[in-house]
Amino acid sequence: PSIRKRLATSPVALLFGSEKRGLSNEDLSHCHWLLRIPTREEHRSMNLGQAVAVCLYELARNPQAAPHPTKPILAAAADLERLTALLLDALRSSGYVKANPSGSQKRCSAAPTEEKIRRLVRRLQLSATDAELTLGILRQIFWKLGSAKAPAAES
Structure with missing residues (x-):
């Protein structure tokens, strides 16, 4: 299910790491989904405030405008x-x-x-x-x- 669907039915937490180190592999192992924000080659990273703003903007905007992610192939x-x-x-x-x-x-x-x-x-x-x-x-x-x-x- 998409994060928007999850938000409609239950609490969701967004986990951000520090600007210096990000998240450890152990931190990531507790996450249900991982998100990568695409950036331009000349500006490869964002500061924490920018990353939070982009994520919250995407969650708040019109869900119809969001591209539909490809569904993983379920196990037979x-x-x-x-x-x-x-x-x-x-x-x-x-x-x-x-x-x-x-x-x-x-x-x-x-x-x-x-x-x-x-x-x-x-x-x-x-x-x-x-x-x-x-x-x-x-x-x-x-x-x-x-x-x-x-x-x-x-x-």
């Missing part, structure tokens, strides 16, 4: 299913979610938690790139921990 259902399966394998391995007893057809007490995890992954509306990154992270965790059993999602 199959990728989300692989991600969910791998995440659930990790949660079972850690003991957060209890595995179904071997051969049991009954829904165990973990089923509601698994459903919540599945819905959470869908609600995230991950881009294809973010889904692939998350899959890579989970695979690396399994590999690094030396999982004796390959996760079901990899089968």
Whole structure:
């Protein structure tokens, strides 16, 4: 969703760094969106006041005048299913979610938690790139921990 849509329904914070150093990578990791203000080659930077003024002007101006950003390509259902399966394998391995007893057809007490995890992954509306990154992270965790059993999602 665009920042204008977010402003209409919930509070939004704009985070600006100092003029000398900007924002650290740690600061940036807490941000949902990153913004770059295009500048001319001969004047590559803005002072803090200018940057704040440009951002507030853009937020206050007519939303119809704003160009529509391109939407990221969302992850395919199959990728989300692989991600969910791998995440659930990790949660079972850690003991957060209890595995179904071997051969049991009954829904165990973990089923509601698994459903919540599945819905959470869908609600995230991950881009294809973010889904692939998350899959890579989970695979690396399994590999690094030396999982004796390959996760079901990899089968």
